[in-house]
Amino acid sequence: MPVADAPLLQVDGIELAFGGIKALSGVSLAARRGEITAVIGPNGAGKTSLFNAISGFYKPQQGRVVFEGCDITRESPSRRAALGLARTFQNVALFRGMTVLDNIKLGGHTRLAANPLTAMWYLGAARREEIALRREIERDVIDLLEIDHVRHLPVAALSYGLQKRVELARALAMRPKLLMLDEPVAGMNREETEDMARFILDIQEERGISVLLIEHDMGLVMDIANHVSVLNFGQVIGEGTPAEVRANPEVVRAYLGSTVAAAVPA
């Protein structure tokens, strides 16, 4: 049994290298239950590498990823998803040939009990299960994210901001315990950004889902995050509440002094 106070996700001393290039050197951070945790840092700091190590695409050479008290460092990405880790990508990663609803339904997919053989009897239990999933998605996800009006459109027909919202909806349909968002407002205009901030807060407050997000938009991070970790050159250089991080001289240097001094390899 996990201790009540233990963080939902604990990353412990992750080392990740690609050949001679160290992407992460001894990164540790925690995402606490019911909180929004943000990871910030300049381009190339290792934020997305960290996400990929947490969701299982990269296998760190050292360190552990602990989720709900279980060491999942060696689990496959699909297994981690089943345990309650959901994520979105920096680029929109929707299935372009499908409609909005079909994309979202794929998120709830792995919770269905049907297997390759039983699903053939579509008229039986598999069908009832499918209908139940669809109801749940319409009630819990589509309404929350206000995408009712586009649910039958092919995703390719949507604006960028809406596509990002559909991706978020699909992650929510997985009923995750931890929602990982990789730059949820990148490339959005102010209005879209404000909408997204509201949705993320709704998800945290109404659904009680913990959130771990990577973001460049400092305004957004300072507004919604409970806790911030700052990465630079693959190391955690500061953490704390948004106010503490903003006052941390090391962080200020990494950001403000970075344009010339720390021209980071892409």
Add this chain to the structure above:
Amino acid sequence: MSGSAFDWIALAEYSAIGLLSGGLLALIALGFVLIYKGTGVINFAMGEFMMLGAYFFYTANVMWRLPTLVALAITLAAVALVAALIERTVLRPLAGQPVISVLMATIGLASALHGGVDAVWGGANLEMPALLPRKPFTVGEILVPGQVVWSFVLAATIITAFTLYFRFSKTGVAMRAAASDPITAYVLGIDVRRTQALTWIFAGMVGAVAGIVVASMTSLSPALGGAALGVLAVIILGGLDSIAGAIVAGLIVGLIESLTAGYLGGKVRDIVPYVTVLVILLVRPYGLFGTRQIERL
């Protein structure tokens, strides 16, 4: 009927036979399309799956004298097992390698299966029992052999079943998702390795059925494996990743083959489909229904 008048009945017969035999071509093409869509590989060993299926069936049905349906069930199970083994031992270790390496591996696989079958069953022509009713169908004065009609019905049923499966079943949707974007599919909790193994199993079973039907209409020898290579023209015409394309192209190629065989003789029949495909590809390089690749420079 005078010799100079055009024989419309013959044309109708050739056309009917051509379109109906196109069903079997489409079924074989389905085997290719499944694997290409699911894993991005053109499986040059598809014909060997057909051959293997036919030999398994021959062994169970003729040598062991098991009833047809039991023999069919055993054959499908055995081919599924072989396909899963091949996926696990040959294809999966090559994941992430250049496409050309994987293609070469499937060509090597084809040779190995071919040699293996030759070693076990010998190279001689074997007589398969006729599975499909031979009683011809007549519509007015047009007469079509029964086997051609029934093979079409069988192929159409299987293709329809697969289309519905991919459209509606949970596993089918997962397979489509894994095919279109494996990384995202993983994140959604879809076991991409499992769907890829399943793709090979399904394609192997489709190939086995096609092989059994072809062998029962002609005869069984290791040369059966070469039959599928002719179908390459079909899938390239239809677009490698389109089931609808495989169906339409199967019918077109069947029709062309039958008409040229009827009017120009058997030798020309082997060439004309390729020439037609070549011409169509000049106009539509991605096939009739294939995904259009847009290169940004």
